[in-house]
Amino acid sequence: MAGFVLRVKTKSGQKVVNGLTLQDKISELKAKLSELTGISSKSLHVLAGFPPKAVDLSKEAATLEESGILSGDTLIVEEKLTVCNGEEKPEEIPRSHIVNSENIVESPGVLMKKIVPADNSCLFTSIGYVLNGKVDLTCASFMREIIANTVAADQEEYSEAILGRPNLEYCNWIQKPESWGGAIELSILSRFFGIEIVVVDSINAIINRFGEDQQYAHRVFLIFDGIHYDPLYLEPLDRGSIQTLFPANNERLLEEATQLAKEAKSSRQYTDVQKFTLKCMVCNVMLSGQVAAQQHAKDTGHTSFGEVAA
Incomplete structure (x- = not known):
């Protein structure tokens, strides 16, 4: 099928995948995404649609059409973190979300x-x-x-x-x-x-x-x-x-x-931005309030600040 295009969003930017058809397999999509992103095929985590839902990449023999992937879709591609045995770290697996x-x-x-x-x-x-x-x-x-x-x-x-x-x-x-x-x-x-x-x-x-x-x-x-x-x-x-x-x-x-x-x-669950104290992490100057910090940044070019506990 000519003109089949997928947009891919990664942390390094947005890219385009060409050269696939509706009848190509998930395995071929994984190979393309791995080549495009530099992420190994077994570490690919792909989301599609909105709200973003995980695409099942385990059925490698399934076609893109069977998987619901259409030309013009946007895929969000991330890398799964792994440990030495190749399994996902339990702490990196988020609790499931209801999106229906x-x-x-x-x-x-x-x-x-x-x-x-x-x-x-x-x-x-x-x-x-x-x-x-x-x-x-x-x-x-x-x-x-x-x-x-x-x-x-x-x-x-x-x-x-x-x-x-x-x-x-x-x-x-x-x-x-x-x-x-x-x-x-x-x-x-x-x-x-x-x-x-x-x-x-x-x-x-x-x-x-x-x-x-x-x-x-x-x-x-x-x-x-x-x-x-x-x-x-x-x-x-x-x-x-x-x-x-x-x-x-x-x-x-x-x-x-x-x-x-x-x-x-x-219950005062906020920070008074006019009174809290910031420390310039470049020159160690103490500054009172957001306005003072902004002026210091303008005067010196220093933009790294840390809040000082009261």
Whole structure:
């Protein structure tokens, strides 16, 4: 079948697979993906569709058509971590996620916070978790590149007035591992992944929605305490599969997220960004508040900061 094309997203960027047909086997797809990504065929982990679901690569004799893979589909390709005996590490296998919207609405549970490392990439790690169900510290560079490419491609929309710095300077800045993400980055990733991102703001006791006007089918939830993002998931009452992807028409969870924001503020689960102390990791200067840190970065070019415990 001429013109059969698959788009492949990896942490190193987006690529294209040509030369396959609907009647080719899963084994041939694995060989192509392995050649394209450098990941051994036995370590391939492939997701397709939205919400992303794992593609069964074990039935190597099955055709692409039988596996539901069509021309124009986008595949997300990751590498499974292995130990010396060739089996997956148990701690790397995420708890199963419910992604069938017919079941999600009827699943009672409680929104819970998953703690991710405070390493300046918490926003990206959190989005990786709600999409893939695991804490993957390597996904940040992939998302930073997505953001830089998006901003560079539209210098009119992403002007200096919007970014707070020249377009090229921003593109270089956001790709540095010490640079923090925020509203601009959330809006870009919402558009790229085709999901609404709801952020529970525990400082102001509100929720902020990114992609709300795009009528996306699904939404995810994060919580922000002033300097740090964590992902939220629904812990079911029966201790079954957790959920991080939800139908966008689930108003009950939106109400619960709003209530969570109020509870987090009332119990002071936030950092006062005007009063917390930061240490410049380059010159060891102590700085009081976010504004002081931003001014220091502007004056010195230093962008690596660590919070000092009270």
